[in-house]
Amino acid sequence: MTITTANLSVHRPVKWPRSAALRLTxxxxxxxxLSNQAWAQWRVTPTIQLRETYSxxxxxxxxxxxxxxxITESAPSLNVTGNSSxxxxxxxxxxxxxxxxxxxxxxxxxxDRRYQATLDAIAVKEWLYVDASASGSRQAVSAxxxxxxxxxxxxxxxxxxxxxxxxxxxHQFGTTASLDARYQRDSVEGGTGSxxxxxxxxxxxxxxxxxxxxxxxxxxVHYSHQELSAQRTGNTTTENSLAGLQYRxxxxxxxxxxxxxxxxxxxxxxxxTRGRSWSAGFIWQPSTRTRVAATVxxxxxxxxxxxxxxxxxxxxxxxxxxxxxxxxxxxxxxxxAAVDTSAMLDKLFATAYPDPxxxxxxxxxxxxxxxxxxxxxxxxxxxxxxxxxxxxxxxSASLRGARSTLLFTVFKERMNALSLQQEDSSLLPSQLGxxxxxxxxxxxxxxxxYRLSSRTAAHAxxxxxxxxxxxTGQTNDVRQLSVGLSSRFDTKTTGSLDxxxxxxxxxxxxxxxxHENAIVATLSVQY
Numbered sequence: 197m198t199i200t201t202a203n204l205s206v207h208r209p210v211k212w213p214r215s216a217a218l219r220l221t222x223x224x225x226x227x228x229x230l231s232n233q234a235w236a237q238w239r240v241t242p243t244i245q246l247r248e249t250y251s252x253x254x255x256x257x258x259x260x261x262x263x264x265x266x267i268t269e270s271a272p273s274l275n276v277t278g279n280s281s282x283x284x285x286x287x288x289x290x291x292x293x294x295x296x297x298x299x300x301x302x303x304x305x306x307x308d309r310r311y312q313a314t315l316d317a318i319a320v321k322e323w324l325y326v327d328a329s330a331s332g333s334r335q336a337v338s339a340x341x342x343x344x345x346x347x348x349x350x351x352x353x354x355x356x357x358x359x360x361x362x363x364x365x366x367h368q369f370g371t372t373a374s375l376d377a378r379y380q381r382d383s384v385e386g387g388t389g390s391x392x393x394x395x396x397x398x399x400x401x402x403x404x405x406x407x408x409x410x411x412x413x414x415x416x417v418h419y420s421h422q423e424l425s426a427q428r429t430g431n432t433t434t435e436n437s438l439a440g441l442q443y444r445x446x447x448x449x450x451x452x453x454x455x456x457x458x459x460x461x462x463x464x465x466x467x468x469t470r471g472r473s474w475s476a477g478f479i480w481q482p483s484t485r486t487r488v489a490a491t492v493x494x495x496x497x498x499x500x501x502x503x504x505x506x507x508x509x510x511x512x513x514x515x516x517x518x519x520x521x522x523x524x525x526x527x528x529x530x531x532x533a534a535v536d537t538s539a540m541l542d543k544l545f546a547t548a549y550p551d552p553x554x555x556x557x558x559x560x561x562x563x564x565x566x567x568x569x570x571x572x573x574x575x576x577x578x579x580x581x582x583x584x585x586x587x588x589x590x591x592s593a594s595l596r597g598a599r600s601t602l603l604f605t606v607f608k609e610r611m612n613a614l615s616l617q618q619e620d621s622s623l624l625p626s627q628l629g630x631x632x633x634x635x636x637x638x639x640x641x642x643x644x645x646y647r648l649s650s651r652t653a654a655h656a657x658x659x660x661x662x663x664x665x666x667x668t669g670q671t672n673d674v675r676q677l678s679v680g681l682s683s684r685f686d687t688k689t690t691g692s693l694d695x696x697x698x699x700x701x702x703x704x705x706x707x708x709x710x711h712e713n714a715i716v717a718t719l720s721v722q723y
Contacts, residue, residue, distance in 0.1 A: 255303035256342035265298035287313035303351040391622030393427030471496030630667040
C-alpha cells in the first residue's frame with residue numbers, strides 16, 4: 197500500500213476568501229430584526245419539565261457494576277419562533293439539573309444543556325440572503341459503547357457545538373438562468389478531551405441553473421472551494437466542480453448527465469485524492485405524489501451512484517434514498533443525516549391541512565402530545581478526524597390512521613476511511629487504531645402512538661442497530677425499547693409515564709454488555 201501526502205502542507209496558514217459581505221451580514225440581520233415586518237409573528241414559549249426517574253443502571257455500566265438510583269430532574273427550556281415575509285427563525289434551548297438518591301454511582305453528570313437555532317433571512321429583497329445556524333448537543337465518542345441518549349449518563353458521550361453563517365447572493369436573469377453565489381463560515385468545537393479537534397472552515401460556492409427559457413434541455417454549473425483549518429489534521433483544501441444537463445424525453449421522464457472534477461487534500465491511504473467524475477441517470481415523475489431519481493457514475497474513489505424515491509398517498513408517505521459521498525464527522529455534525537420528525541409529519545398531514553402555517557402548528561402539537569423525538573434514530577455518528585467514504589441506504593415510511601400514527605425507518609451505512617489512521621491517534625490507542633477503518637451499521641427504528649381519547653395517548657418506540665468494525669471484528673448490538681402513556685391535563689400542562697429498556701456494549705475496552713431498565717414520570721408546564 198502506498199501512502200501519499202497529496203501535496204498537503206500541514207503548517208500552511210489558511211487564507212480565507214474575502215469576507216466583507218460576512219462582516220456586513222450581522223448589521224443587515226440586526227436591521228432586519230428591528231423592522232416591523234420581522235416582529236410581526238414572533239412567539240416565545242417558556243416551558244419547565246419536572247422528571248423523576250428510577251434507573252437500575254444509571255451509569256450504563258457492565259451488569260456486574262450496575263448501580264440503581266432515583267434521579268430527580270428539573271429542565272427549564274425556551275422556544276422562540278419568528279415568521280414573516282422576510283425572516284424565518286426557530287430556536288430552542290434546554291438546561292437540565294440532576295440530583296441522585298445514590299451517591300455511589302460513576303459515569304453520571306450533574307447537568308446538561310442543549311440548544312439549536314436556525315435563521316433564514318432576506319436582507320435585501322431579490323439580492324442578499326442569509327442562512328445561519330447554531331447547535332449544542334451530546335454525541336457519542338465511539339460507536340462501540342453506550343449511546344449518550346440519557347442526558348444524565350457521562351459514559352461515551354461528549355458535548356459538540358457548531359455554528360454556521362452563510363450570506364449569499366441570488367439573482368434571476370429573466371427566464372434564462374438563476375445565480376446563487378454563497379460564502380459560508382462554520383465551526384465545530386468540542387470533544388477535545390477525547391481527541392477530537394476543533395475546526396473552522398470557509399467555503400465559497402456558486403451555482404448557475406437554467407430557467408424556463410430552456411424547457412426541454414436544462415443545464416446547471418456548480419463550483420465550490422473550501423479551506424479547512426483543523427486542530428488535529430492541519431489545513432486542507434477541497435474543490436468540487438460540476439456541469440450537468442437535463443433532457444426532458446417525455447412529459448414525465450427526464451434524462452440527466454454530469455461531468456466534473458474533485459480535488460481533495462488530505463494525507464491519504466491511496467495515491468488518488470483527486471480526479472474526474474461523471475454520472476448518468478433519470479428523473480421519473482408521473483404525478484405530484486410520485487418521484488424517482490437515480491444516477492450511476494464514477495468519482496476518484498471508484499464507481500458510485502445515487503437513488504431518491506418518494507411516494508405519497510392521503511394517509512402514507514414512503515421514501516427510499518441511497519447516497520455515496522466523501523464526508524467527515526464535522527460535516528455530519530453540521531448537516532446531520534437523521535430523519536426529521538417534523539418533515540415526515542408535515543408531508544403526512546399535507547392533505548388534511550393544506551395551509552402550511554396551520555399544518556406546522558398541528559405537527560408541533562402532535563409531536564408534543566405523542567412524545568415523539570425531534571429526529572428519528574438512524575446510524576450512530578461518532579468522532580473521527582479522518583475523511584471517510586460514506587455509503588448510506590435509508591428508507592422511511594409514515595402511516596396515519598384515524599387514531600394512530602406509525603413512523604418507521606430502516607438503514608444500512610458503510611464507512612471506509614480515506615485518510616491515514618494517524619489522524620485518529622489522539623482518539624484511539626495504537627492497539628485499536630483500525631477500529632474506525634471500515635465500519636458497517638444496519639438497523640431500524642419505529643415510533644407508534646394510539647390516541648385513547650382527545651387527551652390521552654399511548655406511545656411506543658423501538659430502536660435497534662448493529663455496528664461492526666470489519667478490521668477488528670468488534671461489534672455493538674444496541675437495543676432500546678420504550679412504552680408509555682401521555683395525557684394533556686389542560687392547554688398548557690401535560691404528563692407522561694414511560695417504561696424503558698436498553699442494552700449495548702459497555703465500552704470500547706469492555707466487550708461485556710450493559711442493560712438498563714427505567715421508569716420515568718414527567719410533568720411539563722408551558723407558559
